[in-house]
Structure formats: C-alpha cells, structure tokens
Amino acid sequence: DVKVTQSSRYLVKRTGEKVFLECVQDMDHENMFWYRQDPGLGLRLIYFSYDVKMKEKGDIPEGYSVSREKKERFSLILESASTNQTSMYLCASRPGRSLQYFGAGTRLSVL
Amino acid sequence: AQTVTQSQPEMSVQEAETVTLSCTYDTSENNYYLFWYKQPPSRQMILVIRQEAYKQQNATENRFSVNFQKAAKSFSLKISDSQLGDTAMYFCAFRSGGTSYGKLTFGQGTILTVHP
Numbered sequence: 001d002v003k004v005t006q007s008s009r010y011l012v013k014r015t016g017e018k019v020f021l022e023c024v025q026d027m028d029h030e031n032m033f034w035y036r037q038d039p040g041l042g043l044r045l046i047y048f049s050y051d052v053k054m055k056e057k058g059d060i061p062e063g064y065s066v067s068r069e070k071k072e073r074f075s076l077i078l079e080s081a082s083t084n085q086t087s088m089y090l091c092a093s094r095p096g097r098s099l100q101y102f103g104a105g106t107r108l109s110v111l
Numbered sequence: 112a113q114t115v116t117q118s119q120p121e122m123s124v125q126e127a128e129t130v131t132l133s134c135t136y137d138t139s140e141n142n143y144y145l146f147w148y149k150q151p152p153s154r155q156m157i158l159v160i161r162q163e164a165y166k167q168q169n170a171t172e173n174r175f176s177v178n179f180q181k182a183a184k185s186f187s188l189k190i191s192d193s194q195l196g197d198t199a200m201y202f203c204a205f206r207s208g209g210t211s212y213g214k215l216t217f218g219q220g221t222i223l224t225v226h227p
Contacts, residue, residue, distance in 0.1 A: 031212050040120070042202060042217040050212045058214070090156065094213045102156035 003027070006091050006103040013110050019078040021106050023091030030096060032074035034058075034066065037088040037105070046089075049074055081110045113138045113205050117218035124193045125226050131178075132188040132221050134203030142208030145179065145186045146215070151199040159201070162186065164208070193225045 007022040023032065031050050035043040035058075045058030047066040055066050063085060067075045074093075078085055091103040114137045124130035136145070147159040162170045162179050169177050174194075178187045190197055203218040 033214070035217075040219055042115075042117075042219045043204075043215070044217070045214055048212060048214060056212075088154070092156075092215075098213075099158060099161075100213060100215060105154040 004091060004093050004101050004103040006089075006106050008106050009104060011106055011108045013078075013081050013108065015082060015110060017078075017081050017110075019081045019108070019110075021076040021078075021089055021091075021108070023074045023076070023093075023103055024072055025074075025093040025101070026072065027093070027095060027101075028071060029093040029101075030071075031094040032068065033092040033094070033100065034064075034074065034076045035090045035092065036060065037090055043090060046076065081108075083110050086110045113140075113143075113207070113216045115203055115205050115216050115218040117201075117203055117221050119221045120219070121222045121224070123224045123226060124190075126193055126195060128193055129189060129191050130193055130223065132190075132201055132203075132223065134186045134188070134218055136184050136186065136203070136205050138184070138205065138207075140207055140209070144206045144208060145177075146204040146206070147175070147177070147186075147188045148202045148204060148217075149197075149199045150202065150220075151196075156202075160188065190223075195225050195227060197223060198225045199223060 033048040034046045049055045049068040065077045089106045092100040094100045143164045145162045149157045174191045204215045
C-alpha cells in the first residue's frame with residue numbers, strides 16, 4: 001500500500017511563527033503536491049514538486065514556500081504564519097503518470 | 112485555466128436510495144481526466160471513480176457511476192443503494208492530459224449525508 005504521511009494531524013501556532021508542515025511518501029514518487037482545503041473553496045494547489053530540488057508555484061503560493069531536499073520528503077513552510085493561513089493542508093504524491101495519493105491532512109490553527 | 116464547479120454545497124439521501132451529485136467544468140483541452148474523490152470524517156481522500164475524456168463509455172465502479180457529457184462539460188456522480196458509510200464530502204476534480212505533472216483542479220465539494 002502506498003503511504004503518504006503528514007507529520008501532524010493538528011497543529012496550533014502563533015501569528016508570526018515559522019511553521020513547517022512535513023510530508024513523507026514511501027514509494028519513490030516523482031511528483032509531490034501541497035493543497036489547502038477551505039470550506040466552500042475545495043482544495044487549491046499551493047506548490048508542487050516534480051523532482052528533488054525542483055518546485056513550481058500552484059494557484060495560491062503567496063505566503064508559502066517549499067523544500068524538497070530528498071525525493072521522499074516535501075515540506076511546506078509558512079515563513080511568518082498569519083491567521084488567514086488557518087486551514088486544512090493536504091499533501092499528495094504521484095508516481096509518473098498515475099493517480100495521486102493523499103495524506104490524512106494537517107489542520108493548522110494560527111492564533 | 113481550468114475551472115471545476117460543484118453547485119450543491121450539501122445533499123442528503125435516505126439509506127438504500129439513489130442520489131446524484133453534479134459537477135461542471137470548463138476547459139479548452141480535448142485530452143483530460145475527471146475524478147470523483149470521497150473525503151470521510153477521517154479526512155483521508157479516497158478515489159471513487161475516474162473517467163478519461165476520450166472514452167465515450169461512462170465509468171462504473173460497483174454502486175458508483177458517472178454521467179459524462181463531454182459537449183456539455185458535465186460530470187455527475189450517481190450513487191445507487193446509498194449506505195451510511197457513503198456519508199462524506201465529495202470532490203470533483205480535473206486533470207489535464209498534457210504535461211502538467213498531474214496537478215488536480217478541484218471543485219468546491221458537496222457534503223453528502225446518508226440518513227438511516
């Protein structure tokens with residue numbers, strides 16, 4: 001079974017903190033994605049990566065950055081968390097031209 | 112850019128009955144894929160069904176089937192014999208058939224509640 005693991009299910013941070021959301025996949029997938037899920041808006045793509053150290057902006061990259069130093073790990077970084085970044089964050093990975101596999105999500109609250 | 116629209120924020124159905132969730136999309140591409148994902152309270156996204164745009168035949172997976180109308184850019188999901196375990200958020204999603212690294216564009220989601 002493909003496993004996409006997000007390090008935290010729930011996270012509470014303060015405004016201005018630097019926040020790291022980690023995602024690890026165990027199947028050597030090339031492509032990895034970070035989505036943000038908000039009520040009434042569905043899932044929106046923040047960033048994706050198609051190889052180690054390679055990244056591309058998605059639809060809503062503002063306020064976020066990413067890091068992919070190893071193939072299995074894709075990190076989403078909030079340099080200075082703000083209350084409007086309170087949301088559910090979903091990571092996904094995809095091998096080649098196949099389906100996307102999702103993690104269980106991290107619900108982030110920024111106070 | 113592609114857009115996906117789910118116009119039903121919430122739906123409800125009685126157990127054992129049939130329900131249809133609507134989805135429309137907009138694209139200028141001819142080669143693409145469409146998906147329905149289910150997100151139960153556990154938050155784990157589960158692929159329900161997928162459709163390749165070049166296939167005229169509607170996809171079917173057990174109790175789940177789609178009505179794919181390419182000209183109308185419509186992709187509805189029919190759930191037959193609804194079960195309590197079908198209660199979840201359902202997302203319609205689009206993926207380009209070109210070199211897009213598999214990015215998905217999602218609709219807003221429909222919360223489905225199955226009542227006993």
